[in-house]
Amino acid sequence: MVTGATVQEKSIAANLGEIKVSNDPQVTLSCLGVGSCIALCMYDPENKIGGMAHIVLPISNNSARAKENATKYADIAIPELLHQMRQQGAVRSKIVTRISGGAQMFNSASSNTFDTGARNIEAVKKVLAEEVIKISAEDTGGRKGRTVRLFVGTGSVSVKTVGEPAKEL
Amino acid sequence: MEGVQRSGVYEVELARWTELVGQGTHNAVLGLSEMVGVKIRVTALDLKEIPVRNAADLVGGAENEVVVIYLGIVGGATGHIMLVYPINVAFGLVDMLMGEEIGTTQELGEMEASALQEMGNITGSFFLNSVADNTGMQLMPTPPTVMIDMAGAIIDAALAEIMVERDELFAMETVFSTDIRDITGTLLVLPTAEFMDVMLEQNRKYARVQW
Known part of the structure; x- marks a missing residue:
């Protein structure tokens, strides 16, 4: 039996390249341990529908390779997240968009991964601009990993880094 | 093996690659043993094909706070080598490397990071030398970087x-430890797809001469 005081909060993590959407007010969507990836959070406050995309790579260039797990790419994940949110009843014009992530964890001398974080931030902003979607808040770049949570019940987004308390975005 | 067919790598070649990596790992652990002056043994060596999105599970989950010594692989092919330790274990390692009493190190300053970098250098070089010797590939490690952060965040650019x-x-996952002190850690080798292709091709060519 569930009493009012012990209602279980449900946690749903979007892993690398995944999209998660929910209209359940008990649900917390999350992207855990985000480095160079982007946690894209969208929320319709009127219909209380939240969605998250864990974006790994910038632009797909429509290559054949992009077909499998294509939502790892910014240019595919963003329209897909919008589509899934609309399917759940979200209204595009009401959606509030926040982004976090895109860190550069290593200096370029020690890594051959180039600056994936910066390229991801740039790509996400470009695609959002093409979709005519405004970013209402962002916490991007830097050299630290982040865990990003979107509370579907309230629409608040928290960003946590190691050794620091979570802050609201 | 379903995963092997999907990647176009034949079972016999996968077996060869496992053998090469196994030799490389034992060589790396030998280098590590010499450096810390304690006999270290490989307690588990597991080569597996996993979905990339689950890779953080190899290091205790994406949010797990760890110390990682990272080296890129450059030369004939590219890839990534990471030594992953729980924080207290990394601090214990620093104590061993610097000849301090266990429990002395409480944070990762410049000197502590430098000791771990040197350890990464030894481990990475021993590993790559063995693989290079057995395949004729030219492989070098980049200068090592040491960091403390969430495991997922550290590995996602490589992924x-x-x-x-x-x-x-x-993923090649090795767990090693010693009876004397707890230095359980994970050596993670993440080859790029290109690395696998080059390695198998080189190995085929080299095998005609060597074996």
């Missing part, structure tokens, strides 16, 4: 590079 090519990953 992104792999995900450009494919969504499965050949």
Whole structure:
């Protein structure tokens, strides 16, 4: 039996390249341990529908390779997240968009991964601009990993880094 | 093996690659043993093909706070080598490397990071030398970087590079430890798809001469 005081909060993590959407007010969507990836959070406050995309790579260039797990790419994940949110009843014009992530964890001398974080931030902003979607808040770049949570019940987004308390975005 | 067919790597070649990596790992652990002056043994060596999105599970989950010594692989092919330790274990390692009493190190300053970098250098070089010797490939490690952060955040840029090519990953996971002190850690080798192709091709060519 569930009493009012012990209602279980449900946690749903979007892993690398995944999209998660929910209209359940008990649900917390999350992207855990985000480095160079982007946690894209969208929320319709009127219909209380939240969605998250864990974006790994910038632009797909429509290559054949992009077909499998294509939502790892910014240019595919963003329209897909919008589509899934609309399917759940979200209204595009009401959606509030926040982004976090895109860190550069290593200096370029020690890594051959180039600056994936910066390229991801740039790509996400470009695609959002093409979709005519405004970013209402962002916490991007830097050299630290982040865990990003979107509370579907309230629409608040928290960003946590190691050794620091979570802050609201 | 379903995963092997999907990647176009034949079972016999996968077996060869496992053998090469196994030799490389034992060589790396030998280098590590010499450096810390304690006999270290490989307690588990597991080569597996996993979905890239699950890779953080290899290091205790994406949010797990760890110390990672990272080296890129450059030369004939590219990839990533990471030594992953729980924080207290990394501090204990620093104590061993610096000849301090266990429990002395409480944070990662410049000197502590430098000791761990040197350890990464030894481990990475021993590993790559063995693989290079057995395949004729030219492989070098980049200068090591040491960091403390969430495991997922540290590895995701490396995973992104792999995900450009494919969504499965050949991960080599080695757990090593010693009876005297707890220095359990994970050596993670993440080859790019190109690395696997080059290695198998080189190995085939080299095998005609050597074996």
